[in-house]
Amino acid sequence: MSKGSARSRSVLSEQGSIIERLVRGQHDAPAILAPERSALTHGGLRRLMADAAGQLHARGIGRGDRVAIVLPNGPEMATAFLSVAAAATTAPLNPAYRAEELDFYLTDIGAKAILVAEDETGPAVSVAERLGIGVLRLVALHDAPAGSFRIESEAGVPAASDLAQVEDAALLLHTSGTTSRPKLVPLRHANLAASAAHIGATLKLGEADRCLNIMPLFHIHGLVAAVLSSLAAGASVFCTPGFNALKFFQWLSEARPSWYTAVPTMHQAILARAARNGETVTEAQLRFIRSSSASLPAQVMAELEATFRCPVIEAYGMTEAAHQMASNQLPPGKRKPGSVGPAAGPEIAVMAADGRLLGPGETGEVVIRGPNVTAGYEKNPDANLAAFAHGWFHTGDQGVLDDDRYLRVTGRLKEIINRGGEKISPLEVDEVLMDHPAVAQVVTFAMPHDKLGEEVAAAIVLREGSVAGESEIRDFASGRLADFKVPRRIVILEEIPKGATGKLQRIGLAAKLGLG
Structure with a gap:
């Protein structure tokens, strides 16, 4: 390790940002990879995060300030998420949002700045400028390892060089808002650290593992299950430009991952093309496949296992829990098709409408509590009163526990x-x-x-x-x-x-x- 990189590592560990403590892999071990790019090592990622923190501080962005990120999927989105969260508070947004949506989200977040691609000219920039929000430009360094970037913007009044701490908000995400106004979910560094540890333990992640990420990185599934849990285990993540069933098998061959995680519709699209890519499927060395964010049909689980010759692990997550709540187990543990498994981090119970905890076989609302669960929605006391009634967080899902304490989710209550x-x-x-x-x-x-x-x-x-x-x-x-x-x-x-x-x-x- 060079003296400069040793200094960066020392500064990060001494000042205590939990994101940096999570990125603790061996200095020369790969951390971030991407199609046709060289790997960014864990040591290189730590240096990048330290440099980015300095660039943010020089532009007036410091601890507690909120920075929206509107970037396409890829390695720079992953490293920007980590870097901004280490120095401030990050809020990734869907790049496909239109002007009215961006107006709502940027206002609701209380963004001080927005981070966009160097050549971005779309509504994200015009809306930010109209709202008086500073625009930061991410310049991707394509001749450097995957995820390398620098930040450019007009000079501002420098901020204090403090890094984010354990109880600070690291990540802001909105609920889907399918039937009501989206609720803003602040997740602290402690929440993210707990969830990354839970996922790593469930999947037995180690330094030799590599995740092929095809999930969008403006969503908790990709950010925590794919990126953060991998890095916290000293492992690596191969960051694609987003899901593309036609390119999946090419990426599978190039990345040589030990696992990937996706939603059921993605798994089904992959299966539809598996027969045409038989050689790649045969050569794949997947240790397991993970599914989350929606119910996985038992038929799809069986077909995936037969095709890729590895176990499929269905997990249960949501934004308010920094993702994972329950998960089926790797062999020799049990995998139950149609079940999302036992508690895999927080406590899980099933509750009646009057607050009574129900026993095995009884159907009620799924409730959770634990270190990965948000402390509450922001600026929404009515929602918090309902969501945290009886000392548990109410997921809004209906479910039933069996005698093994495996959870079967029977649907969203509102569905x-x-x-x-x-x-x-x-x-x-x-x-x-x-x-x-x-x-x-x-x-x-x-x-x-x-x-x-x-x-x-x-x-x-x-x-x-x-x-x-x-x-x-x-x-x-x-x-x-x-x-x-x-x-x-x-x-x-x-x-x-x-x-x-x-x-x-x-x-x-x-x-x-x-x-x-």
Whole structure:
């Protein structure tokens, strides 16, 4: 180690930012990789973070200041997230947001500055300038190791050189806001450190591991499960420009990862192309595959395991928990298809509406508490009163624990279909319809009904080359479901609408499809 890099490491460890303490891999070990780029080592990443902190301080950005990041997926997005969080508070935003959305998010965050690409001229810049928010330019150093950058902007009044501390907010993210105004979730460095440790322990991550990241880095799944948990284990992460099923197998061959993590729709798109990439699949050395952020159909789990010859670990996470709450186990531990596993970090319980904790086999709301859980939504006392009732954080999910304390999530409470008083879990209907040999994807949802209030509907994508009609699929469901659970309307689509992270969207789907 050079004297300069030793000095950087010393400064970072002495001043105590938890992000730097997490990036603790061996000096020459790879940390950040990307397609057709040389690797940035853990030592190089520590130097980059120290340099970036100095550049931010020189431009008036210091501890507690909020910096929105609007960058495309890739290695610079990963290193910028780490670097900004080490010196200030970071708020990654979806680069696809339009001006009105950016106006809301930047205002709600209280951003002091926004970090954009060197040549960015889109609405992020114009909105920031109109709001009086400073614009920082990230200059990617393409002739240097992956993720290398410098920050340019107009000179400002220098800030104190303090680094962020354990109880400071490291990361600001909004909830999806599907049915209401998005809520702002502040996650402290302590929350992120706890979650990274939980994921690392669950997956038994070590220095030899490498994650192939295809998740967007404006979302908790990619930021914590892929990037932060890898670096905290002294391992490495291969940062792609974002999910692309056509390029996935090329990246798999180049990166030679030991694992990847994704949402179910991504896994399904990968499986659809696996047969055409047989040699790459055969040569892959995956230790496991992880799935999270939406329910993984048991059929998809089985097909993934058969194709890649490794265990598939389904986990359960959410923004307010800095991602992971429960996870199935690596062998020789149990993996239960349809279950998200036992608690994997925080405590998990199932609660009745009156606050009673329920026993195995009883259905109620999933609640959690632990060191990875946010202390509360920002500027939203009413939401906090409801979310933290009875001393636990209420996830808004309905679920049931079995005798092994494995959790089965039966649906979002707000997605449960109320058909004339009969409560129907859309996930239960999904599971049945996925057994039809012609069905590739399905999302069951509530459709307005003038007498019953809600009726059951389903949107379906057929397997390539398969043919099936609405009546055939309804007949299939009728033999496996109680009559009131059988979809009264089935819409066959080429593609089901997805959210920004690739999750299928139930809420609002009836309106999008013009039903009811």
